[in-house]
Amino acid sequence: MRSKRAGRQLLVCAALAVLPVGCDKLSNSLHQPPSATVRTDAIAVSALEPGARMPGIVHKNPLEGNPFAISEGQRLYDWYNCSGCHFRGGGGIGPPLMDEFWIYGGNPANIYTTIVEGRPNGMPAFRGKIPDYQLWQIVAYVQSMRADKPIASPPGPREDHLQASEGKESR
Amino acid sequence: MKDARSQRLGKSAERRRRRPRFSALLFLFPVTALLAAAACKGPAPPGGAGVPAAGPASGSAGSIPFPEPDESSWIRPAKDFSSSRYSTLDQIKSDNVANLKLAFTFSTGINKGHEAAPLVVNGTMYIVTPYPNYLYALDLTSPGAPAKWTYKPKTIPSAQGVACCDVVNRGAVYGKGRIYYNTLDDQTVAVDAATGQEVWRTRVGDINHGESITMAPLLVKGKVLVGNSGGEFGVRGWLTALDEDTGKVAWRAWSTGPDKDVLIGSRFKPFYASDRGADLGVSSWPGDMWKIGGGTVWGWISYDPQLNLIYYGTSNPGPWNPDQRPGDNKWTAAIFARDPDDGQAVWAYQWSPHDLFDYDGVNENVLVDLPIGGRTRKTLLRADRDGFLYVLDRETGEIISATPFAYTTTRTGVDLKSGRPIEVAEKTPHVGTTTRGICPAAPGGKDWQPSAFSPRTGLLYIPHNNLCQDEEGVQANYIEGTPYVGANVKMYAGPGGHRGEFTAWDPIAARPVWKIKEKFPAWSGALATAGDVVFYGTMEGWFQAVDARSGKLLWRFKCGSGIIGQPITYRGPDGKQYVAILSGVGGWAGAIVANNLDPRDGTAALGFVNAMGDLPTATTAGGMLYVFALP
Numbered sequence: 011m012r013s014k015r016a017g018r019q020l021l022v023c024a025a026l027a028v029l030p031v032g033c034d035k036l037s038n039s040l041h042q043p044p045s046a047t048v049r050t051d052a053i054a055v056s057a058l059e060p061g062a063r064m065p066g067i068v069h070k071n072p073l074e075g076n077p078f079a080i081s082e083g084q085r086l087y088d089w090y091n092c093s094g095c096h097f098r099g100g101g102g103i104g105p106p107l108m109d110e111f112w113i114y115g116g117n118p119a120n121i122y123t124t125i126v127e128g129r130p131n132g133m134p135a136f137r138g139k140i141p142d143y144q145l146w147q148i149v150a151y152v153q154s155m156r157a158d159k160p161i162a163s164p165p166g167p168r169e170d171h172l173q174a175s176e177g178k179e180s181r
Numbered sequence: 182m183k184d185a186r187s188q189r190l191g192k193s194a195e196r197r198r199r200r201p202r203f204s205a206l207l208f209l210f211p212v213t214a215l216l217a218a219a220a221c222k223g224p225a226p227p228g229g230a231g232v233p234a235a236g237p238a239s240g241s242a243g244s245i246p247f248p249e250p251d252e253s254s255w256i257r258p259a260k261d262f263s264s265s266r267y268s269t270l271d272q273i274k275s276d277n278v279a280n281l282k283l284a285f286t287f288s289t290g291i292n293k294g295h296e297a298a299p300l301v302v303n304g305t306m307y308i309v310t311p312y313p314n315y316l317y318a319l320d321l322t323s324p325g326a327p328a329k330w331t332y333k334p335k336t337i338p339s340a341q342g343v344a345c346c347d348v349v350n351r352g353a354v355y356g357k358g359r360i361y362y363n364t365l366d367d368q369t370v371a372v373d374a375a376t377g378q379e380v381w382r383t384r385v386g387d388i389n390h391g392e393s394i395t396m397a398p399l400l401v402k403g404k405v406l407v408g409n410s411g412g413e414f415g416v417r418g419w420l421t422a423l424d425e426d427t428g429k430v431a432w433r434a435w436s437t438g439p440d441k442d443v444l445i446g447s448r449f450k451p452f453y454a455s456d457r458g459a460d461l462g463v464s465s466w467p468g469d470m471w472k473i474g475g476g477t478v479w480g481w482i483s484y485d486p487q488l489n490l491i492y493y494g495t496s497n498p499g500p501w502n503p504d505q506r507p508g509d510n511k512w513t514a515a516i517f518a519r520d521p522d523d524g525q526a527v528w529a530y531q532w533s534p535h536d537l538f539d540y541d542g543v544n545e546n547v548l549v550d551l552p553i554g555g556r557t558r559k560t561l562l563r564a565d566r567d568g569f570l571y572v573l574d575r576e577t578g579e580i581i582s583a584t585p586f587a588y589t590t591t592r593t594g595v596d597l598k599s600g601r602p603i604e605v606a607e608k609t610p611h612v613g614t615t616t617r618g619i620c621p622a623a624p625g626g627k628d629w630q631p632s633a634f635s636p637r638t639g640l641l642y643i644p645h646n647n648l649c650q651d652e653e654g655v656q657a658n659y660i661e662g663t664p665y666v667g668a669n670v671k672m673y674a675g676p677g678g679h680r681g682e683f684t685a686w687d688p689i690a691a692r693p694v695w696k697i698k699e700k701f702p703a704w705s706g707a708l709a710t711a712g713d714v715v716f717y718g719t720m721e722g723w724f725q726a727v728d729a730r731s732g733k734l735l736w737r738f739k740c741g742s743g744i745i746g747q748p749i750t751y752r753g754p755d756g757k758q759y760v761a762i763l764s765g766v767g768g769w770a771g772a773i774v775a776n777n778l779d780p781r782d783g784t785a786a787l788g789f790v791n792a793m794g795d796l797p798t799a800t801t802a803g804g805m806l807y808v809f810a811l812p
Contacts (some may be wrong), residue, residue: 021280088655095342100774100790103342103664110778119603132342136664158334172615172653172669172784 069119072108073143073150075180083151090136099155104133109153121149195326236280242639242689243551246559246701247486256299256355256750258706259631261547262484266633267709268750272758273811274712278736280808284759285326287319293775294767296629297352297397298706298747299358299806300375301761304754305342306331307355308763308806312341312348312365316372319806324752326808330377330695332370340366340388343662344395346786347768347776351629352397352747354405357425363394368422369407369465372729380625381428385409389662391416394721397577398704399482401491404431408478412496412541413787415665418476418513420493422524436476436495436512437462442526443512451528452578453600455509465509465534473659474506475499476513480543480629483561488576489732490496490518490527492561494542500657501539501623502667504612509534514542516563518578528578530600532565533648537609538591538652539668539787540566545631547641553690562688564632564643564783567592567602572688584691586684587645588675589628590618610668612654622650622672624702624769631747635709638729640685640694644703647682648792680792683707683717684731695732701796704770706747708760716760717742720771721799724762740764740807743771743800757810765804766796775802 053069073079087093095101099108110116114124122145128135140148207746227293229742249261252270260266273281289295293311300307306319306326306774316332326360341348344365359371359380367386383394385407399406404422412418418436423429435442439460440449440736451457458464463471464631476495483492498506498513514533519526532542547562561575569585570586573580573673580581592610610616627645657667674680681699686692710717712731724744725737743766750760773793774785783791 091658091660091663091665094666097785097787098782100779100785101776102778102786103345103788104288105776106779106782106785111777119245128339132344133338133339134339134342171650172671 012110018180020142026156039053040141052143053115053117053123055115055120069117070148071118071122071146072155073146074118074153079150080154083147083149085139087151090140090146105154118149118153122146125149184358186348189502202486221318228642237303243549243634244636245634246548246550253752254302254355255298255300255751256302257399258352258354259481259483259545262486263288263652264481264483264545264631265547265549265709266631266707266747267635268749269710269711270752270758273710273714273750273760275714275728275735277811278712279736280811281726281736281760282812283812286808287326287328289315289317289763289765289806291765291804293765293804294347294349294350294771294800295746295763295765295804296768297763298749299761299763301354302355302750303749305374307353307360307374309350309353309362310570310804311350311767312337312344313763314350314364316353316360316362316377318377330494332372332377333377334364334368334370334382335378336364336368337388340364340393342408343388343391343411343414344393345664347412347767347772349395349768351395354398354400356400359425361397361400361425363392363398363407365395367392367394369394369398369411371405371425372427381641383423383428385430391662391665394479396479396481396521398424399484399491401484404521404773405598405628406482406491406521408493408544409476410479411478412477412499412665413498413666414471414476414662415659416477417472417474418478418495420478420520420524434517434519434524434526435462435513436478437466437471437474439542440510443526444519445526448520449526449528449736451530455531455534455599455601456511456529456531458809461509461511465511470506473499473665474510474513476515477567478543478793479544480541481631483546483548484521485548485559485575488559489520489522489577491521491573492516492546492548494519494532494544496541496543496545496551497536497539502612502654502657503537503610505657505667507535510536514540516542516546516578518575523574530573530578530580532571532602533567534601534772537604538619540625541582542566544627544629547633547690547797548716552580553643553689562634562641564627564641564686566621566627567665568597568621568626569767570641570686570688570691571595572645572691582691584624586643586686586693587682588647588649589626590620590649592790594718604633604806610652610654612656615651615653618649619652620649620675621646622648622792623670623768624648624672624789628704628769630704630745631706633707633709633715635713635715635729637711637713639687639689640729641687641688642707642709642717642729643684644705644707644717645682645684646702647677647680648672648702649675650788652788658662660775666787669784671783672788672792674792676678676719681714681720683727683732685729697727697732701743701793701799702770704745704768705762708750710750716748716750718746718748718762718764720745720766720796722764722766724764738807738809741805742766742803743796746770753810758809759810761806761808763804763806766800768800771796773797774800
């Protein structure tokens, strides 16, 4: 409860930060003197870089390729209703995840950020809703959808699975 | 669960259930035979000629009770309050339509599904686009119909994340010098038709509840009638009346919940016993599930000015998974007749009590006066998602007849005594099993795509689907603002392998007179004219004219993108008859193209992608208006 309130306070402050009046408590962190350092560790969404090329940064998913993480990720992907928009990677309300096109970047850190922060054209922000280790499990599952990568999680054991065949009404 | 179902099905259905299984097939036989006879006289090519009837069209039986006589305008998507989509213009007729030529075009600049009907009034054409819901005004008095102004509403782009089936918009309505329409992010706007200035704007819903709006409002007696979308998001459905001058809410009728919310009071007299009782919108649900139970109002509204009743339907219940919501789930998948002045319900009927297949009850209600049994009856024609064509008495809500117009395995009929559908028990989807051969599939025998009625032929022209599906129930998990479905689905073509049909239906004889097979679902609206020419579009992009009596293909034009819009016709400022259609594929059926979905996942887009894997090879996205006239 307490941390929730603190979080809300932080949000309010973040919103207020753009105004001349700030929150006393957090004014130190939000009103630091201008710094000469530049960030080189931020993950890029764009392939276009002005001036000299920066060394490529790959933020690896700590759980990438881990079969348990992928199978847990698959469960959570349904649990948090990711499947309601992206289905089994083919997309619907949201874009497909199994192809090679990434609107907001296919780097695991991009996918992580997309889930946490949301994206402006419909992707909800799941910040504060999903624990960090689960986020990386979901990312691991999403990474495994790419058709050119081996899928570590086996399909369900039931024989008459939806994917098994098609009803005889067809043709 | 089983006991509850038996009780629910009533006596005749209970008798059926005890019979051996093949009785259901026997019952189906005459229906399938009839459809086969009408539909399968040799393989017609996509967009090919219609199949002639067993007999001639039934002549001038049936009339449109509330026509809109001014043919120089088209002020609501359905043309008139009867929702006939019929025009008395007859310059373009069966013997000259072959000469129809392109008059002008207009690009909307948007690559999503264009489901709207253009409006025409005072020498201006108005087009509402899919999200971001621009409103264009085109000057029909100048050569090439250049744009006069564009209205761009301020909207929240995140709304695209709660639109189940592409970010479509089905059109606007004109009245009192204003254009009224809805935005995807739950606003209703009134725009000055002459200047493009915003007159008022009201936020009527919240995307964070999963609500969006895609429907075209109807203007009735100074009230703008608006309903929400979101049956796949655990939304609680409603219809709301807004004052035409101020945008202030006059009344809101919820589709679920206690009678006081549903606006059910002393005037409520449903025809069937199972629709009577107090607070059925609560008691027909487990616990509080009515609060997230669907019943959204995203389809069409008709109006009878004599009875002073509006008619509209409610969507599927949420979630799709029926195991999670035992009970009738009132008032989802139903139709309401209400007084537009105060919203009070006068009657209601549930097409699909405890809906099993996402059979939304929102399709258009075409008001027609028909000679039946030696007298003229005030009827309402409904081609429902369940694949049945219902003829209802629009005064009382009594079903006069219910006959399948599409291939069906889920129901064998409707019990006219109880009003309840006679369901095929083994087609019920459940959690943990896969149910195969569900026909029609979730988009129904017919989805939103509106039909047209011609009083000259007495026929209803129905663009529709021929789809089946396999479905696996899964537990749906409610998280506000995210999908709430609980089903994995794979759709595929029904018998014959074609996915769409265009059927001319005789509502008195309750039979098809001719049918045209379409390769893809016939996802556009229909238009009937006094020239005995009927227009509709295909998802490949053919805009075509067929003979109203025979279904013979008379003319067609290949548009730039697949057609899912609604054709209209009007007399231009130069006195000539024009026909207009928006091309721009998308919608649920065309989401694979509009949203670049991956065909390798058949369950994508709620399973529709499995049936549409070849659409990307047949058409590409892109919104464009096409307007035609004789030279």
